[in-house]
Amino acid sequence: MKPILKIFINAVVAAARIPQLGSAVYVCNLLMAAVIAAAFRAFVAGTDSVSSLAPLFTDFDATLASDFLNRHGEAIGALARAVVPLALLSLAVNVILTGGILSLLSSRQKFSLRGFLRGCGHFAGRFLRVFFLVCLLLAAVGGIMITIFAGLDALLSSPVTAETRGNLIAAIGILATGFMLVVVVMVGDYARVLTVVDDGRSMLKALWSSFRFILRSAAGAFGVQYLFLLVNIGLFLLYLSAEWHTGTGSGFLLGFLFVVQQLVMIARAFLRTALFAGEVELAALSAAERLEAVAPAAAGT
Amino acid sequence: MRIPLLFCTAILGASTPVAAQFQPPLSDRVVAYRIDVRLDEKAKTLEGEEHLTWRNPSTEPVGDLQFHLYLNAFKNTHSTAMKESGGRFVRDDGSKTGGWGYIDVTSIRLQDGAEVRPLANFISPDDSNAADQTVLHVPLPSPVGPGESIGMDIRFTARLPRLSRRTGYSEDFFMIAQWFPKLGVFEPKGMRYAARGAWNCHQFHAATEFYADFGTYDVNMTVPQGFKVGATGVRVHETENSNGTATLTYRAEDVHDFAWVASPRLAERNDTWRDLRIRLLMPPERLFQSWRHVQCVKAALEYMDAHVGRYPYPELTIVDPPGYAAAAGGMEYPTLFTTVSSVLIPEQVRYPELATVHEFIHQYFYGMVASNEFEEAWMDEGFTAYYETRVMDAFYGPKTSAVHLLGFHFGDFEYTRFGYTSMLNPRMAPTATFAWELPSGGGSLTYFKTATILATLKGLIGEETMDSVMTAYFRRWSFRHPCGRDFIAVVNDIVPKTQGEKFGKDWNWFFDQVLYGTGVCDYELSSIRISPVEDDRGYVESDSGTVLRDVRGEVHGTRRSEVTVSRLGEVQLPVEVLVRFSDGSELLEQWDGKARVKVFRYTGTSTVVRAAVDPGMKIPLDINVTNNVKSFEPSTGMLWKYFCKVLFWLQNIFHAAATII
Ligand SMILES: [Zn+2]
Numbered sequence: 001m002k003p004i005l006k007i008f009i010n011a012v013v014a015a016a017r018i019p020q021l022g023s024a025v026y027v028c029n030l031l032m033a034a035v036i037a038a039a040f041r042a043f044v045a046g047t048d049s050v051s052s053l054a055p056l057f058t059d060f061d062a063t064l065a066s067d068f069l070n071r072h073g074e075a076i077g078a079l080a081r082a083v084v085p086l087a088l089l090s091l092a093v094n095v096i097l098t099g100g101i102l103s104l105l106s107s108r109q110k111f112s113l114r115g116f117l118r119g120c121g122h123f124a125g126r127f128l129r130v131f132f133l134v135c136l137l138l139a140a141v142g143g144i145m146i147t148i149f150a151g152l153d154a155l156l157s158s159p160v161t162a163e164t165r166g167n168l169i170a171a172i173g174i175l176a177t178g179f180m181l182v183v184v185v186m187v188g189d190y191a192r193v194l195t196v197v198d199d200g201r202s203m204l205k206a207l208w209s210s211f212r213f214i215l216r217s218a219a220g221a222f223g224v225q226y227l228f229l230l231v232n233i234g235l236f237l238l239y240l241s242a243e244w245h246t247g248t249g250s251g252f253l254l255g256f257l258f259v260v261q262q263l264v265m266i267a268r269a270f271l272r273t274a275l276f277a278g279e280v281e282l283a284a285l286s287a288a289e290r291l292e293a294v295a296p297a298a299a300g301t
Numbered sequence: 302m303r304i305p306l307l308f309c310t311a312i313l314g315a316s317t318p319v320a321a322q323f324q325p326p327l328s329d330r331v332v333a334y335r336i337d338v339r340l341d342e343k344a345k346t347l348e349g350e351e352h353l354t355w356r357n358p359s360t361e362p363v364g365d366l367q368f369h370l371y372l373n374a375f376k377n378t379h380s381t382a383m384k385e386s387g388g389r390f391v392r393d394d395g396s397k398t399g400g401w402g403y404i405d406v407t408s409i410r411l412q413d414g415a416e417v418r419p420l421a422n423f424i425s426p427d428d429s430n431a432a433d434q435t436v437l438h439v440p441l442p443s444p445v446g447p448g449e450s451i452g453m454d455i456r457f458t459a460r461l462p463r464l465s466r467r468t469g470y471s472e473d474f475f476m477i478a479q480w481f482p483k484l485g486v487f488e489p490k491g492m493r494y495a496a497r498g499a500w501n502c503h504q505f506h507a508a509t510e511f512y513a514d515f516g517t518y519d520v521n522m523t524v525p526q527g528f529k530v531g532a533t534g535v536r537v538h539e540t541e542n543s544n545g546t547a548t549l550t551y552r553a554e555d556v557h558d559f560a561w562v563a564s565p566r567l568a569e570r571n572d573t574w575r576d577l578r579i580r581l582l583m584p585p586e587r588l589f590q591s592w593r594h595v596q597c598v599k600a601a602l603e604y605m606d607a608h609v610g611r612y613p614y615p616e617l618t619i620v621d622p623p624g625y626a627a628a629a630g631g632m633e634y635p636t637l638f639t640t641v642s643s644v645l646i647p648e649q650v651r652y653p654e655l656a657t658v659h660e661f662i663h664q665y666f667y668g669m670v671a672s673n674e675f676e677e678a679w680m681d682e683g684f685t686a687y688y689e690t691r692v693m694d695a696f697y698g699p700k701t702s703a704v705h706l707l708g709f710h711f712g713d714f715e716y717t718r719f720g721y722t723s724m725l726n727p728r729m730a731p732t733a734t735f736a737w738e739l740p741s742g743g744g745s746l747t748y749f750k751t752a753t754i755l756a757t758l759k760g761l762i763g764e765e766t767m768d769s770v771m772t773a774y775f776r777r778w779s780f781r782h783p784c785g786r787d788f789i790a791v792v793n794d795i796v797p798k799t800q801g802e803k804f805g806k807d808w809n810w811f812f813d814q815v816l817y818g819t820g821v822c823d824y825e826l827s828s829i830r831i832s833p834v835e836d837d838r839g840y841v842e843s844d845s846g847t848v849l850r851d852v853r854g855e856v857h858g859t860r861r862s863e864v865t866v867s868r869l870g871e872v873q874l875p876v877e878v879l880v881r882f883s884d885g886s887e888l889l890e891q892w893d894g895k896a897r898v899k900v901f902r903y904t905g906t907s908t909v910v911r912a913a914v915d916p917g918m919k920i921p922l923d924i925n926v927t928n929n930v931k932s933f934e935p936s937t938g939m940l941w942k943y944f945c946k947v948l949f950w951l952q953n954i955f956h957a958a959a960t961i962i
Contacts, residue, residue: 025959029952029955029956033949033952033955036947036951037944037945040943040944041947044940044943045940049927049928050939050940051911051930051932051934051936052926052927052928053927054930054932054939056939056942056943057936057942060708060710061700062700062710062715062716063715064926066715066722067926067927070722090955090958090959091955091959160472160623160625163643164586167644167645185961243708248942251938254938254945261945261949261952264949265952265956268953268956269956272959
């Protein structure tokens with residue numbers, strides 16, 4: 001088993017070698033987010049409050065913000081509700097893009113738009129099925145975990161110990177549920193990777209194979225997953241710190257912050273692609289190891 | 302039945318060998334209670350014997366007594382409080398059963414031995430609900446003369462209800478309040494709104510608090526050994542009994558109620574501020590954050606001392622009820638209050654501080670000023686909310702005192718004002734409405750609108766004058782049960798002395814609108830218009846006589862600016878308008894705020910580039926401050942900032958969703 005760090009580096013290199021993949025993810029999300037952001041900006045600019053709100057440029061002001069929401073809450077609510085269909089559309093687009101990304105990564109071909117789109121189209125139906133199955137699994141696992149820990153809480157804690165033992169059970173419950181949900185996400189990811197490698201048709205089977213693969217290669221699979229998770233969290237904290245220290249108050253600072261924000265989003269998109277690359281590599285390595293294990297045995301007979 | 306005052310004093314003196322805390326007394330001490338009470342923690346019952354002395358403070362004979370029996374509010378679904386709350390205990394979802402409570406007065410024996418309990422009957426002065434048993438009317442065989450006193454021994458048993466907002470038990474935590482037969486207030490003619498001497502003794506309501514007379518309390522509480530007890534007043538004695546119980550004796554002077562807390566699961570932290578002993582009772586698991594309560598209550602003591610008056614009592618008990626007794630949290634009693642907190646609330650979210658400061662400030666307006674909380678709840682809750690915002694904003698920062706977390710922040714006054722401005726119907730009723738008659742949601746008028754009214758008053762008269770008003774009000778009316786009219790009289794007295802009559806001879810015009818009226822205040826900077834200045838035309842006078850000049854033309858380099866300000870609400874308040882010109886100069890205009898529209902006109906080489914109504918936010922009652930500014934200066938910075946924010950967070954949401962699934 002290659003060290004996890006090496007898989008991580010290889011994955012990042014692989015993602016960087018085909019920058020079009022990360023860019024596609026970034027641009028799709030950007031476009032959809034920009035629709036709402038632009039609508040929001042246009043709405044605020046069109047209200048008679050725009051001059052009063054000018055001080056919000058330098059710092060948040062709860063009085064201005066709350067009076068604005070009192071007055072325009074319905075319109076802002078309608079805009080917020082518009083996020084839901086766009087988020088669903090974004091999900092669907094991302095699911096479809098994954099087909100193109102994984103097919104290019106696993107075939108190690110150079111980027112061609114036609115190849116990418118072919119990959120997207122070829123796996124779209126199957127990946128959408130994986131998407132729905134993963135949604136169901138997430139809901140089921142989440143529900144089971146909540147039930148288990150609610151039961152444990154009822155069994156082991158009482159109103160008198162709610163703030164001590166009860167909180168501890170809740171904290172363990174949140175961590176355990178989070179862990180289990182990450183497992184489901186990984187099952188979904190590897191199901192797609194294996195589908196691309198095998199061109200399999202049954203997604204239930206793919207999920208089952210994926211689950212077995214994760215059990216078999218637990219150290220590598222979890223290692224890669226959590227390393228990427230840590231890098232993402234680190235990136236986010238870095239951004240918060242940058243925003244904290246930069247503040248706003250001048251056009252230059254705002255421009256700088258915008259650039260930082262978009263660099264963060266580009267990095268996140270590339271990390272997403274790199275995670276796929278890492279998963280592809282891990283799956284390939286595992287397959288190779290199994291072949292090696294089978295080959296000598298076959299040679300011996 | 303009349304007995305000399307000396308006789309009562311002798312009785313009390315014999316049983317309470319305690320040095321007086323206040324000499325001379327702070328209050329008129331109309332009542333003296335001496336109570337022995339035993340708590341049965343398993344049966345959740347109290348058994349009490351009360352010796353009560355009442356002095357007739359009026360100039361007319363009084364032939365009856367009226368007692369609050371507030372535990373009967375929890376007796377059944379027929380009580381007025383239960384009807385008002387839809388048959389639910391306060392802070393209850395209504396799903397639980399059981400937990401009913403009551404108080405049964407078994408005997409009222411006057412000092413001459415006459416038993417008057419059989420003569421007593423329940424009355425319902427507020428709503429004629431015959432089934433309500435929260436006010437007991439006791440006719441006396443002979444009236445009590447002016448200035449005379451009457452003494453009596455009362456026996457009662459009580460079952461505590463499941464913990465609701467103000468009283469009851471939860472597991473092993475007992476919040477014992479409104480638990481003994483407590484006299485109402487006999488208001489002599491001329492006091493508050495009394496046209497003739499009469500008892501003011503309201504029923505227990507779901508949404509109102511209390512009103513009782515000042516006096517002394519000597520209370521012996523017998524509880525299981527190991528129970529920690531916090532109570533009104535100071536502990537003067539403690540004995541362990543052979544039957545596994547302990548008896549704690551407390552004395553309280555110049556208070557109008559007595560409440561206590563008992564539980565075996567309370568840890569204690571003691572602190573001091575000047576000569577004051579601060580006693581903090583809280584669950585042991587929260588002790589690590591006890592400093593938060595201590596820090597903010599000291600800040601509040603300091604601030605109130607400097608801006609309103611002195612907290613005179615020797616002790617202050619703060620109770621932070623455990624989570625399972627959270628329904629006891631956030632309630633004030635004399636020299637004792639309950640606050641709210643949790644181990645999960647981070648330091649940057651100052652809800653525990655806010656609750657502690659709020660309940661402490663009640664010691665002034667509920668505890669010492671002691672207005673009638675049934676009829677004029679705004680005088681207690683509103684004034685308390687106002688000073689809560691002042692203390693919190695002064696100590697933790699005006700824009701950060703409530704929450705200051707990860708760049709997001711808002712101040713306590715901002716939060717309080719929002720409580721008013723976000724009301725679905727801010728015109729629903731006058732603030733000065735009997736609190737139990739307010740429609741649902743009317744509590745926002747009592748708390749938040751009143752606090753915003755006082756902040757507006759401060760904005761108009763200045764902080765120094767406001768402090769003069771409040772110190773005078775506190776000095777004149779502490780321990781005297783003032784009414785709204787009395788507060789306004791103080792304003793009318795103090796403000797003209799410091800501000801002259803620029804706002805008029807009195808401030809009735811202000812309170813008539815904002816307190817007794819239902820209108821809202823909303824000023825708008827409607828428009829700025831710039832137009833060229835044309836040459837004079839028509840028959841004009843010149844050196845050569847009257848000539849006709851009729852050629853249209855503009856005066857070169859001169860422009861006319863028109864700033865239009867509108868009054869959109871009903872409330873009329875004097876307001877400032879700040880006008881900025883293109884040459885950078887500024888002009889602060891004063892407007893009486895009465896007309897529906899006011900136009901300010903300027904002619905000159907520089908034009909108006911920005912105008913703001915109420916630029917210093919002196920009128921926080923203005924229900925919408927986002928229509929207060931018009932400007933030719935662009936707001937693009939703000940627009941792009943929020944574009945970037947919305948864009949970035951949506952990108953993150955979309956990306957995270959795609960990553961997870
Ligand atoms: Zn309050």
